Amino acid sequence: MKSSTRYWLLGLFLATASRLLAQSNAPTSLTGTAPAYNQVVLTWKDNSMGETKFEIERNNFTTFTKIGEVVGNVTTYTDNTVGGGTYRVRAILATGAPTTYSNEFTISTPPQPPTTPTSLAATAESSNSIKLTWNNGSGGTPTDYQIERGTASGGPFSLLQTVTYSRTPTFTDNSAVGGTQYCYRIRARNSGGSSNYTTPVCATPPLAPTSVNNLKAAAISSSSIKLTWDRYGKEISLSIERRMGQTGSWSRVGAATSDGGEYTDNGLSGGTEYCYRIAEEGHNYSGIACATTGASAPNAPARLTATAVSSSQINLQWADISDNETGFQIERASSVTGTFSKIADVGANTTMFSDQNLTASTQYCYRIRTVNAAGTSGYTDVQCATTPAPPVGAPQNLVATAASTTQINLTWTGVTGANSYQLERSPNGNDNWSKITDPAGSATSYSDPNLTPNTRYYYRIRAVISGTAGPYSNVTNALTPDAPPAAPARLTATAASFSQITLSWADLSANETGFQLERSTDGTTFSKVADLAANITTYSDQNLSPQTRYYYRIRAVNAAGNSDYSNVADATTPVGPPAAPQSLSAVATSTTQINLTWNAVATATNILIERSPNGTDGWSQIASVAGNVTTYADQGLNQNTRYYYRIRAVNASGNGPYSTVASAVTPDAPPTAPARLTATPASFSQINLSWADLSANESGFQIERSANGTDGWNKIADVAANVTTYADQNLSPRTRYYYRIRAVNAAGNSSYSNAADATTPDAPPAAPTRLTATAVSNSQINLSWTDGSDNETGFELERSPDGTTWTKVADLPANATTYQNTGLTPNVWYYYRVRAVNAVGQSAYSNIADTSTPDVPPAAPARLTATTTSPTQVTLAWADLSNNESGFDIERGSSATGTFTKVADVPANATTYTDQNLADNTAYCYRVRAKNAAGNSAYTDVICVTTPLAPPAMPVNLTAQVFDYDQIQLNWSLPSASTNLVLIERSTNPTSGFVEIGQRPASQTSYIDAGLQEYTTYYYRIRATNAAGNSGYSNVASARVEEVIIAIEDEFIAQTALIVHNQNLIINTSWQRVSDASLQLLTASGQTVLTDQRRIKSEDSWQYNLSARPAGVYILRIVADGRVFAKRFLLP
Secondary structure (H helix, E strand, O other): OOOOOOOOOHHHHHHHHHHHHHHHHOOEEEEEEEEEOOEEEEEEEOOOOOOOEEEEEEEOOOOEEEEEEEEOOOOEEEEOOOOEEEEEEEEEOOOOOEOOOOOOEEEEOOOOOOOOOEEEEEEEEEOOEEEEEEEOOOOOOOOEEEEEEEOOOOOOOEEEEEEEOOOOOEEEEOOOOOOOOEEEEEEEEEOOEEOOOOOOEEEOOOOEOOOEEEEEEEEOOOOOEEEEEEEOOOOOOEEEEEEEOOOOOOEEEEEEOOOOOEEEEOOOOOOOEEEEEEEOOOEOOOOOEEEEOOOOOOOOOEEEEEEEEEOOEEEEEEEOOOOOOOEEEEEEEOOOOOOOEEEEEEEOOOOEEEEOOOOOOOEEEEEEEEEEOOEEOOOOOOEEEEOOOOOOOOOEEEEEEEEEOOEEEEEEEOOOOOOEEEEEEEOOOOOOOEEEEOOEOOOOEEEEOOOOOOOEEEEEEEEEEOOEEOOOOOOEEEEOOOOOOOOOEEEEEEEEEOOEEEEEEEOOOOOOOEEEEEEEOOOOOOEEEEEEEOOOOEEEEOOOOOOOEEEEEEEEEEOOEEOOOOOOEEEEOOOOOOOOOOOOEEEEEEOOEEEEEOOOOOOOOEEEEEEEOOOOOOOEEEEEEEOOOOEEEEOOOOOOOEEEEEEEEEEOOEEEEEOOOEEEEOOOOOOOOOEEEEEEEEEOOEEEEEEEOOOOOOOEEEEEEEOOOOOOOEEEEEEEOOOOEEEEOOOOOOOEEEEEEEEEEOOEEOOOOOOEEEEOOOOOOOOOEEEEEEEEEOOEEEEEEEOOOOOOOEEEEEEEOOOOOOEEEEEEEOOOOEEEEOOOOOOOEEEEEEEEEOOOOEOOOOOOEEEEOOOOOOOOOEEEEEEEEEOOEEEEEEEOOOOOOOEEEEEEEOOOOOOOEEEEEEEOOOOEEEEOOOOOOOEEEEEEEEEEOOEEOOOOOOEEEEOOOOOOOOOEEEEEEEEEOOEEEEEEEOOOOOOOEEEEEEEOOOOOOOEEEEEEEOOOOEEEEOOOOOOEEEEEEEEEEEOOEEOOOOOOEEEEEOOOOOOOEOHHHHOEEEEEEOOEEEEEEOOOOOEEEEEEEEEOOOOEEEEEEEEEOOOOEEEEEOOOOOOEEEEEEEEEOOEEEEEEEEEO
């Protein structure tokens, strides 16, 4: 620099400021954890405000290499690596400049958990020892092994021993017992975790030689055998086993401990061989010794039955009431007294036999007896049965064909062996079958003659063999064609009146559908006048003209045509009767006479006069006058009566029509006076009157009353004609009344009857009112009412339990208006009524008043019990000591002294309750009390019970996916909190052959199955288990293992850094030789997804983008310098 010159050190200041800024913004407090052998999680403090990202570097050996980056403000990073290393972090600012590095942080990942041991084998070396051998797994170094033992390959297992790691591990179990199967499984452990369990292997140590010698058995009676033996050594417990005969099943019958002992087996069956052996735990059985108890003759069988089940078989059945037979002898004869011969021997305990190949329609008789070595029993009663005749087949293909109007031809397929046939015919095919012929057995056709035309006939046929008729054939039918009908004959015509001719004829046809009737007025030209139905033989031709000749002919018709005409018949109508008389009138001329008049009728010879009481019916002829007369006087009639009249003219042709109806009423006369009037008191307010009716024409009666019988008469009633009594009501008690009566009609009034009088008696009292009932305690009801009478002598109080059936409870004095009814029952409803009484009688009852006595609280229930009926259900029972409860409160708590909550109301008289939907393996406490409207009883004693543990719920959502080249990972969900373990089963068949391969505690919901075979599909199912049992199986999940790739050497792995960053695979090599290499990237299942050819140079780097590949485990395979290297890595 020049002297006396000022220089600005701006660049230095800027550089220094930049360094200071980079240092102040650098991340700090870098730290981390290693949660797994292949994972490091880093965290740091972010000290910068505007960084865009953080770069993370790791130094595995000598230099730091960037392994990843995260965006700004993120302060964590997960490095999926094995072994760990030394890490540092720096921020990249918005300017693109980096900060200084953070502190360095060094961490090591825990060791890889050991893989499952392989080749586990179990070998029994003696009667009490089993040797186990196995190989270490392919990954991870164990620190020890856990050996578990059970008695079945499916478990349960318990820890037997923990042994330390060895390169050639073995273990000898010296606690085994001879003859018992033992199953083993092991797993390896280190500080990184535990492997899966091996597949269980089993071995059974041999039994030790028996210490029981010279076993002998001797029958000492028909029901006892004595055993003896020599035994050397210490005193131990022996188990004596027995079987029946040489091939029966062994069962324990007793025990012995005596050295050189003996044993007697009692209660045996006679004549039976028994064999014995003696067992000692862990030792072989002794030799077998047999003896036979003395035999006894067997009991005879009973209740023999014989049943013919076909024409060639009879089934026998009997009751076996012997327990020592060796068999049964079955004998047969042709009759009860015939000669029997044995037809079969059957084994012991047999109770039925089928005698086959018998002759049809034949009787067979049977008897049976029991046999054994001691002899034979007596015979059963003889039972006989007769085989039925063999069945007969039905003819086939019966066909009916109409051959003419009178014949139907039939054909059928015959029955082999038929002697004859029965051919039947029916008019409808349902019933009324009748046999028409018996064709020969060789016949297969028949013609049915002499049938009716236009008729349908139904047929069926059956075969007859040896007198037995078989089933019917099919039903067939045919219809005979129709024929024209025959002509009718003997037609006659007869004039029935001046306007009607009656015809009749003979119907000579049976098949006409009707007749055509024709008429003519000249005998030549005819026209049809009527179509008549079939079978008609008469007809009336009406509305004809008088004095006219008519000619007739007729013919029959049907669908086939018309018959010939009948003969022609004729008849002439006569002259007609006269016309009706006109202008008939009737006039009453006195109380006993009516005069009639009408106009003359020209052709009449007489006029007939008729009369009726009502003009509708009841007409009767009262006179006949000459045809030229036009008046008539009807005398001797009743007064005040209407009469009805009609007339008609007659001549030789008959009666003419009636005239119109005419009527008149005879005038009336005043009625006759009634007589013998009487008056009788009926009650204190009523007098009954009666009298004699002497008139026949009154229209009614007038009744009059007076207070003194002299004057002051007033009409009190009008009553109808013919009435002879009257009740005068609403009178005053103790009062005299006078009466008279007269008849009336339209002509006037009769004179009065005699006067009659009567005096009303006294009245009963008036009814009490406003009765009330009030319960004042549970045993007393107070009553009060209003006295509505002034003449009662007392009151009658009545009570009812239901308002229907009443009982008097008190007689009370006059003027009483209250009463206390005591001594009543609590909680009972009572009904009351009261009435006044005096010498005349009782009043009406008051209103009914009712009320209920209050209840008392019920007695407490007793003897409460609680029983668990399932893991979720408890059933309570108690004694009901009360008869007035309205129900019970059920309360539940978690302890005897805890808080109780009501869980149910149950009705009166209930003594049980089931509490459902409970939790399993949980304590529940209960108490019960009765209740009613009066209150609650005391509680029962508290009863506590614990529900049993329930098996866990089935695991769900089981999935299986390839985890590595020889591994499949399982994942599942556990819906039940009571699961202790999950049992994992595997098969190569989706429906069978599953074997348990491992277990997992409830806290784990995944499992890796390793060491699998290539090109194999594996099927998995799991189930949960606890102390209560196993759940159902989960769904079946499967995955397929493809080609397995195994690294041959690991030199290249140790010299290579493999990094996955932002979906990029980065391979950094540090290779001492220059060599050509081929690269292959495969999925865990062995599928190739990437290949490449490279030349390896010192400190070379390859990079491949894997963003298109799914996350998972991949295998990098490199062939270089004639060697193969492989490494697994995880693509996140």
